[in-house]
Amino acid sequence: MLDDMDVDTSMGLPGGDMFEDVTELFQTAAKEMNIEEVILTPGFTLMDSMSAFEIGEPRMDSGMLQEQDNARPPFESLSPLLPEELCWIIDRSFAGEMGWYAGNMLSQTVYTLLYVHTLQDINPDVLPPQYFHSEDSTRPMQLLTSVLRPAVFAMLKNCDIVWRELSKKRVHDMEDWQSEKCEVSLLEGVPVDFIVHKLDEAYIWLRDSDLPQRWIDGLADRLALRKTLLQLFHAGHTGNLEDLKPLVAVARSTLQRVRTQPTETPPPDSPAIAAFDPHISRRLHTIMPTRELELPSQDTVWDDLERMLDGWENVDHLRENHTLLAWQVNGSLRVWLPSKPLLMPYHRSLTQHVFIDNHIVLGDYGEDWLVEQFFWETIGVSYESICEILINSWAGPGALALQEMESHIIETVSAYIRSFWFNPPRRRRHLMKAVNDWQLLQDAFGNLLQHIAAAGGPINPVLHTLPHVAALWKFTTAREVIIAGFQQELYAAYERPLAYWYIVHILESQLETLDHVKHIIPTGSFARHELDYQVQFLSVLQLICSSLFVMTSKEKQPDAERVSLNFKRRYKWLCSPREDNPEALLFELPLLEDFHRDVQDVKEAGISAEGNLRIAEDALVHLPSFVPRAHTADNEYDGRIELIECLARINKELLDFVAGDRTENAKLHWDPRSHPWFPIVVTS
Incomplete structure (x- = not known):
């Protein structure tokens, strides 16, 4: 019996329960200490000592016990369980x-x-x-x-x-x-x-x-x-x-x-x-x-x-899909569809690791694979063919050096794909910087053409498209920056018209660029199917954004100085870093003055959004037939169909709203849980 008691004591309280009150001993020792003097044993920091005080503030006092905490049953690690x-x-x-x-x-x-x-x-x-x-x-x-x-x-x-x-x-x-x-x-x-x-x-x-x-x-x-x-x-x-x-x-x-x-x-x-x-x-x-x-x-x-x-399951799906398009579509749908919640940080990290790690892409390819896929998937021309044309056409000073340009493509493309698995605010900040990276690549391609043109010989049509290739990715990135602002609820009511207005103009530039590259892409190729779909999809997006610009331009605007300051803050990523003109845009787009003029034109001419929404409604009926099926997996195909159906539903709501088929107290409501970019119609 005595042995059992000894065992219980040793298991319950290490060192036994023969404690002695040492308060008086400490008080006597403290008399010899000066005010504000502290003695800390090795390994016991000032942070530890502060944590020992109970100050009575639950938000700051990790050691504070509430009355209900004292009522908790004691924990015994060896208590038998059912x-x-x-x-x-x-x-x-x-x-x-x-x-x-x-x-x-x-x-x-x-x-x-x-x-x-x-x-x-x-x-x-x-x-x-x-x-x-x-x-x-x-x-x-x-x-x-x-x-x-x-x-x-x-x-x-x-x-x-x-x-x-x-x-x-x-x-x-x-x-x-x-x-x-x-x-x-x-x-x-x-x-x-x-x-x-x-x-x-x-x-x-x-x-x-x-x-x-x-x-x-x-x-x-x-x-x-x-x-x-x-x-x-x-x-x-x-x-x-x-x-x-x-x-x-x-x-x-x-x-x-x-x-x-x-x-x-x-x-x-x-x-x-x-x-x-x-x-x-x-x-x-x-x-x-x-x-x-x-x-x-x-x-x-x-x-x-x-x-x-x-x-x-998604990681396993992506590791088997060795195209940039598959990764881009998969990542985009996870950002765009309300039905797909943000992945946990672990899976977002693991997905980035699967895409590229230690200069190896998808576990099988070197980084040069990114350059090859960049051109093949965008314009349907191999990088080897482009290099051959460049070498045969080169007449610039010195030897043709492509290594720096290739490194820029590798770094920018890999970071862009990985950004789909960043957290939303960080992804938006990254894309702001990426716009400038794409512009630098576009300028580099432009400089190559200038050197070749200086020789006076004909320029191959493929080379003419190189700046447009970078521009396509640049416009996609710029569009995503502005659209992400809606998803993260960054815009005040008076900022929404400007955001939709800029999206319209970016989409217009992107559609023009697609038209420039279309003639060299082989019919029936991977790149051509995707280009045809992008033309239709971006056209629908432009129509809806144009309608929402008209619908939101009725919002009361603050004074011009406030709008200008807000523009510089919200769109600083779009402004050129040149010292000679700090307000210049990074690439050619309408200026803020053009926005004020367009808003005034809408108000004076009484322009309606109904016409564009009806055109978008017709286009959305046929858009599913343009979704490429042969070049993406079922997951991405089904996701794109879901995206189109979601756009059609939003477009129908907006059309009913502007056509007067809603009750008088209906209004537009922006909620990213319903749709990341566009408002829904609610009854107040």
């Missing part, structure tokens, strides 16, 4: 894990599961034998040591692998994710194979146990889901991407079984409730205090996990 309680704990551990992947802090999510901090306490190799001989067969200790422990191992290892991927700086700490580990181990040194082996052993123990079959199946499915997720993360980490598709299929099937076996929340006095502490940050080494985070409902967690599986 299998249904263990199922609930594992389910809620997924909530914490998904919360961290979504961009919250580990101390708010994963670390709130207290078993994360007491794994050694439930290690079967260090527990005395009597712990495994319980009289209560419904709560065997093996549920903790053989089932829960491997499940927590797998969760922490997932976080370790994700942390390693996110720390490669393809996404950004504090923007997309939180890197602070609070000096808690994520099992960095534990091999994945070891954890998989422990999960397999847990399944064998469950299969041979005397637990009710319902809970054997429920726990086995949850362990299988943990194992499959760990294998998915490991496949991305090691580059074994061919394993993604079968593993995603297994995970979906397992998740479906788990969702059909929901668990009920245990009663308040259950040890399972005590296993989670939302205020764990008060006991951790943290850089900043964190507020309590309410984790989402279990159904929401499973929905998030479904979307995570969609992310792996």
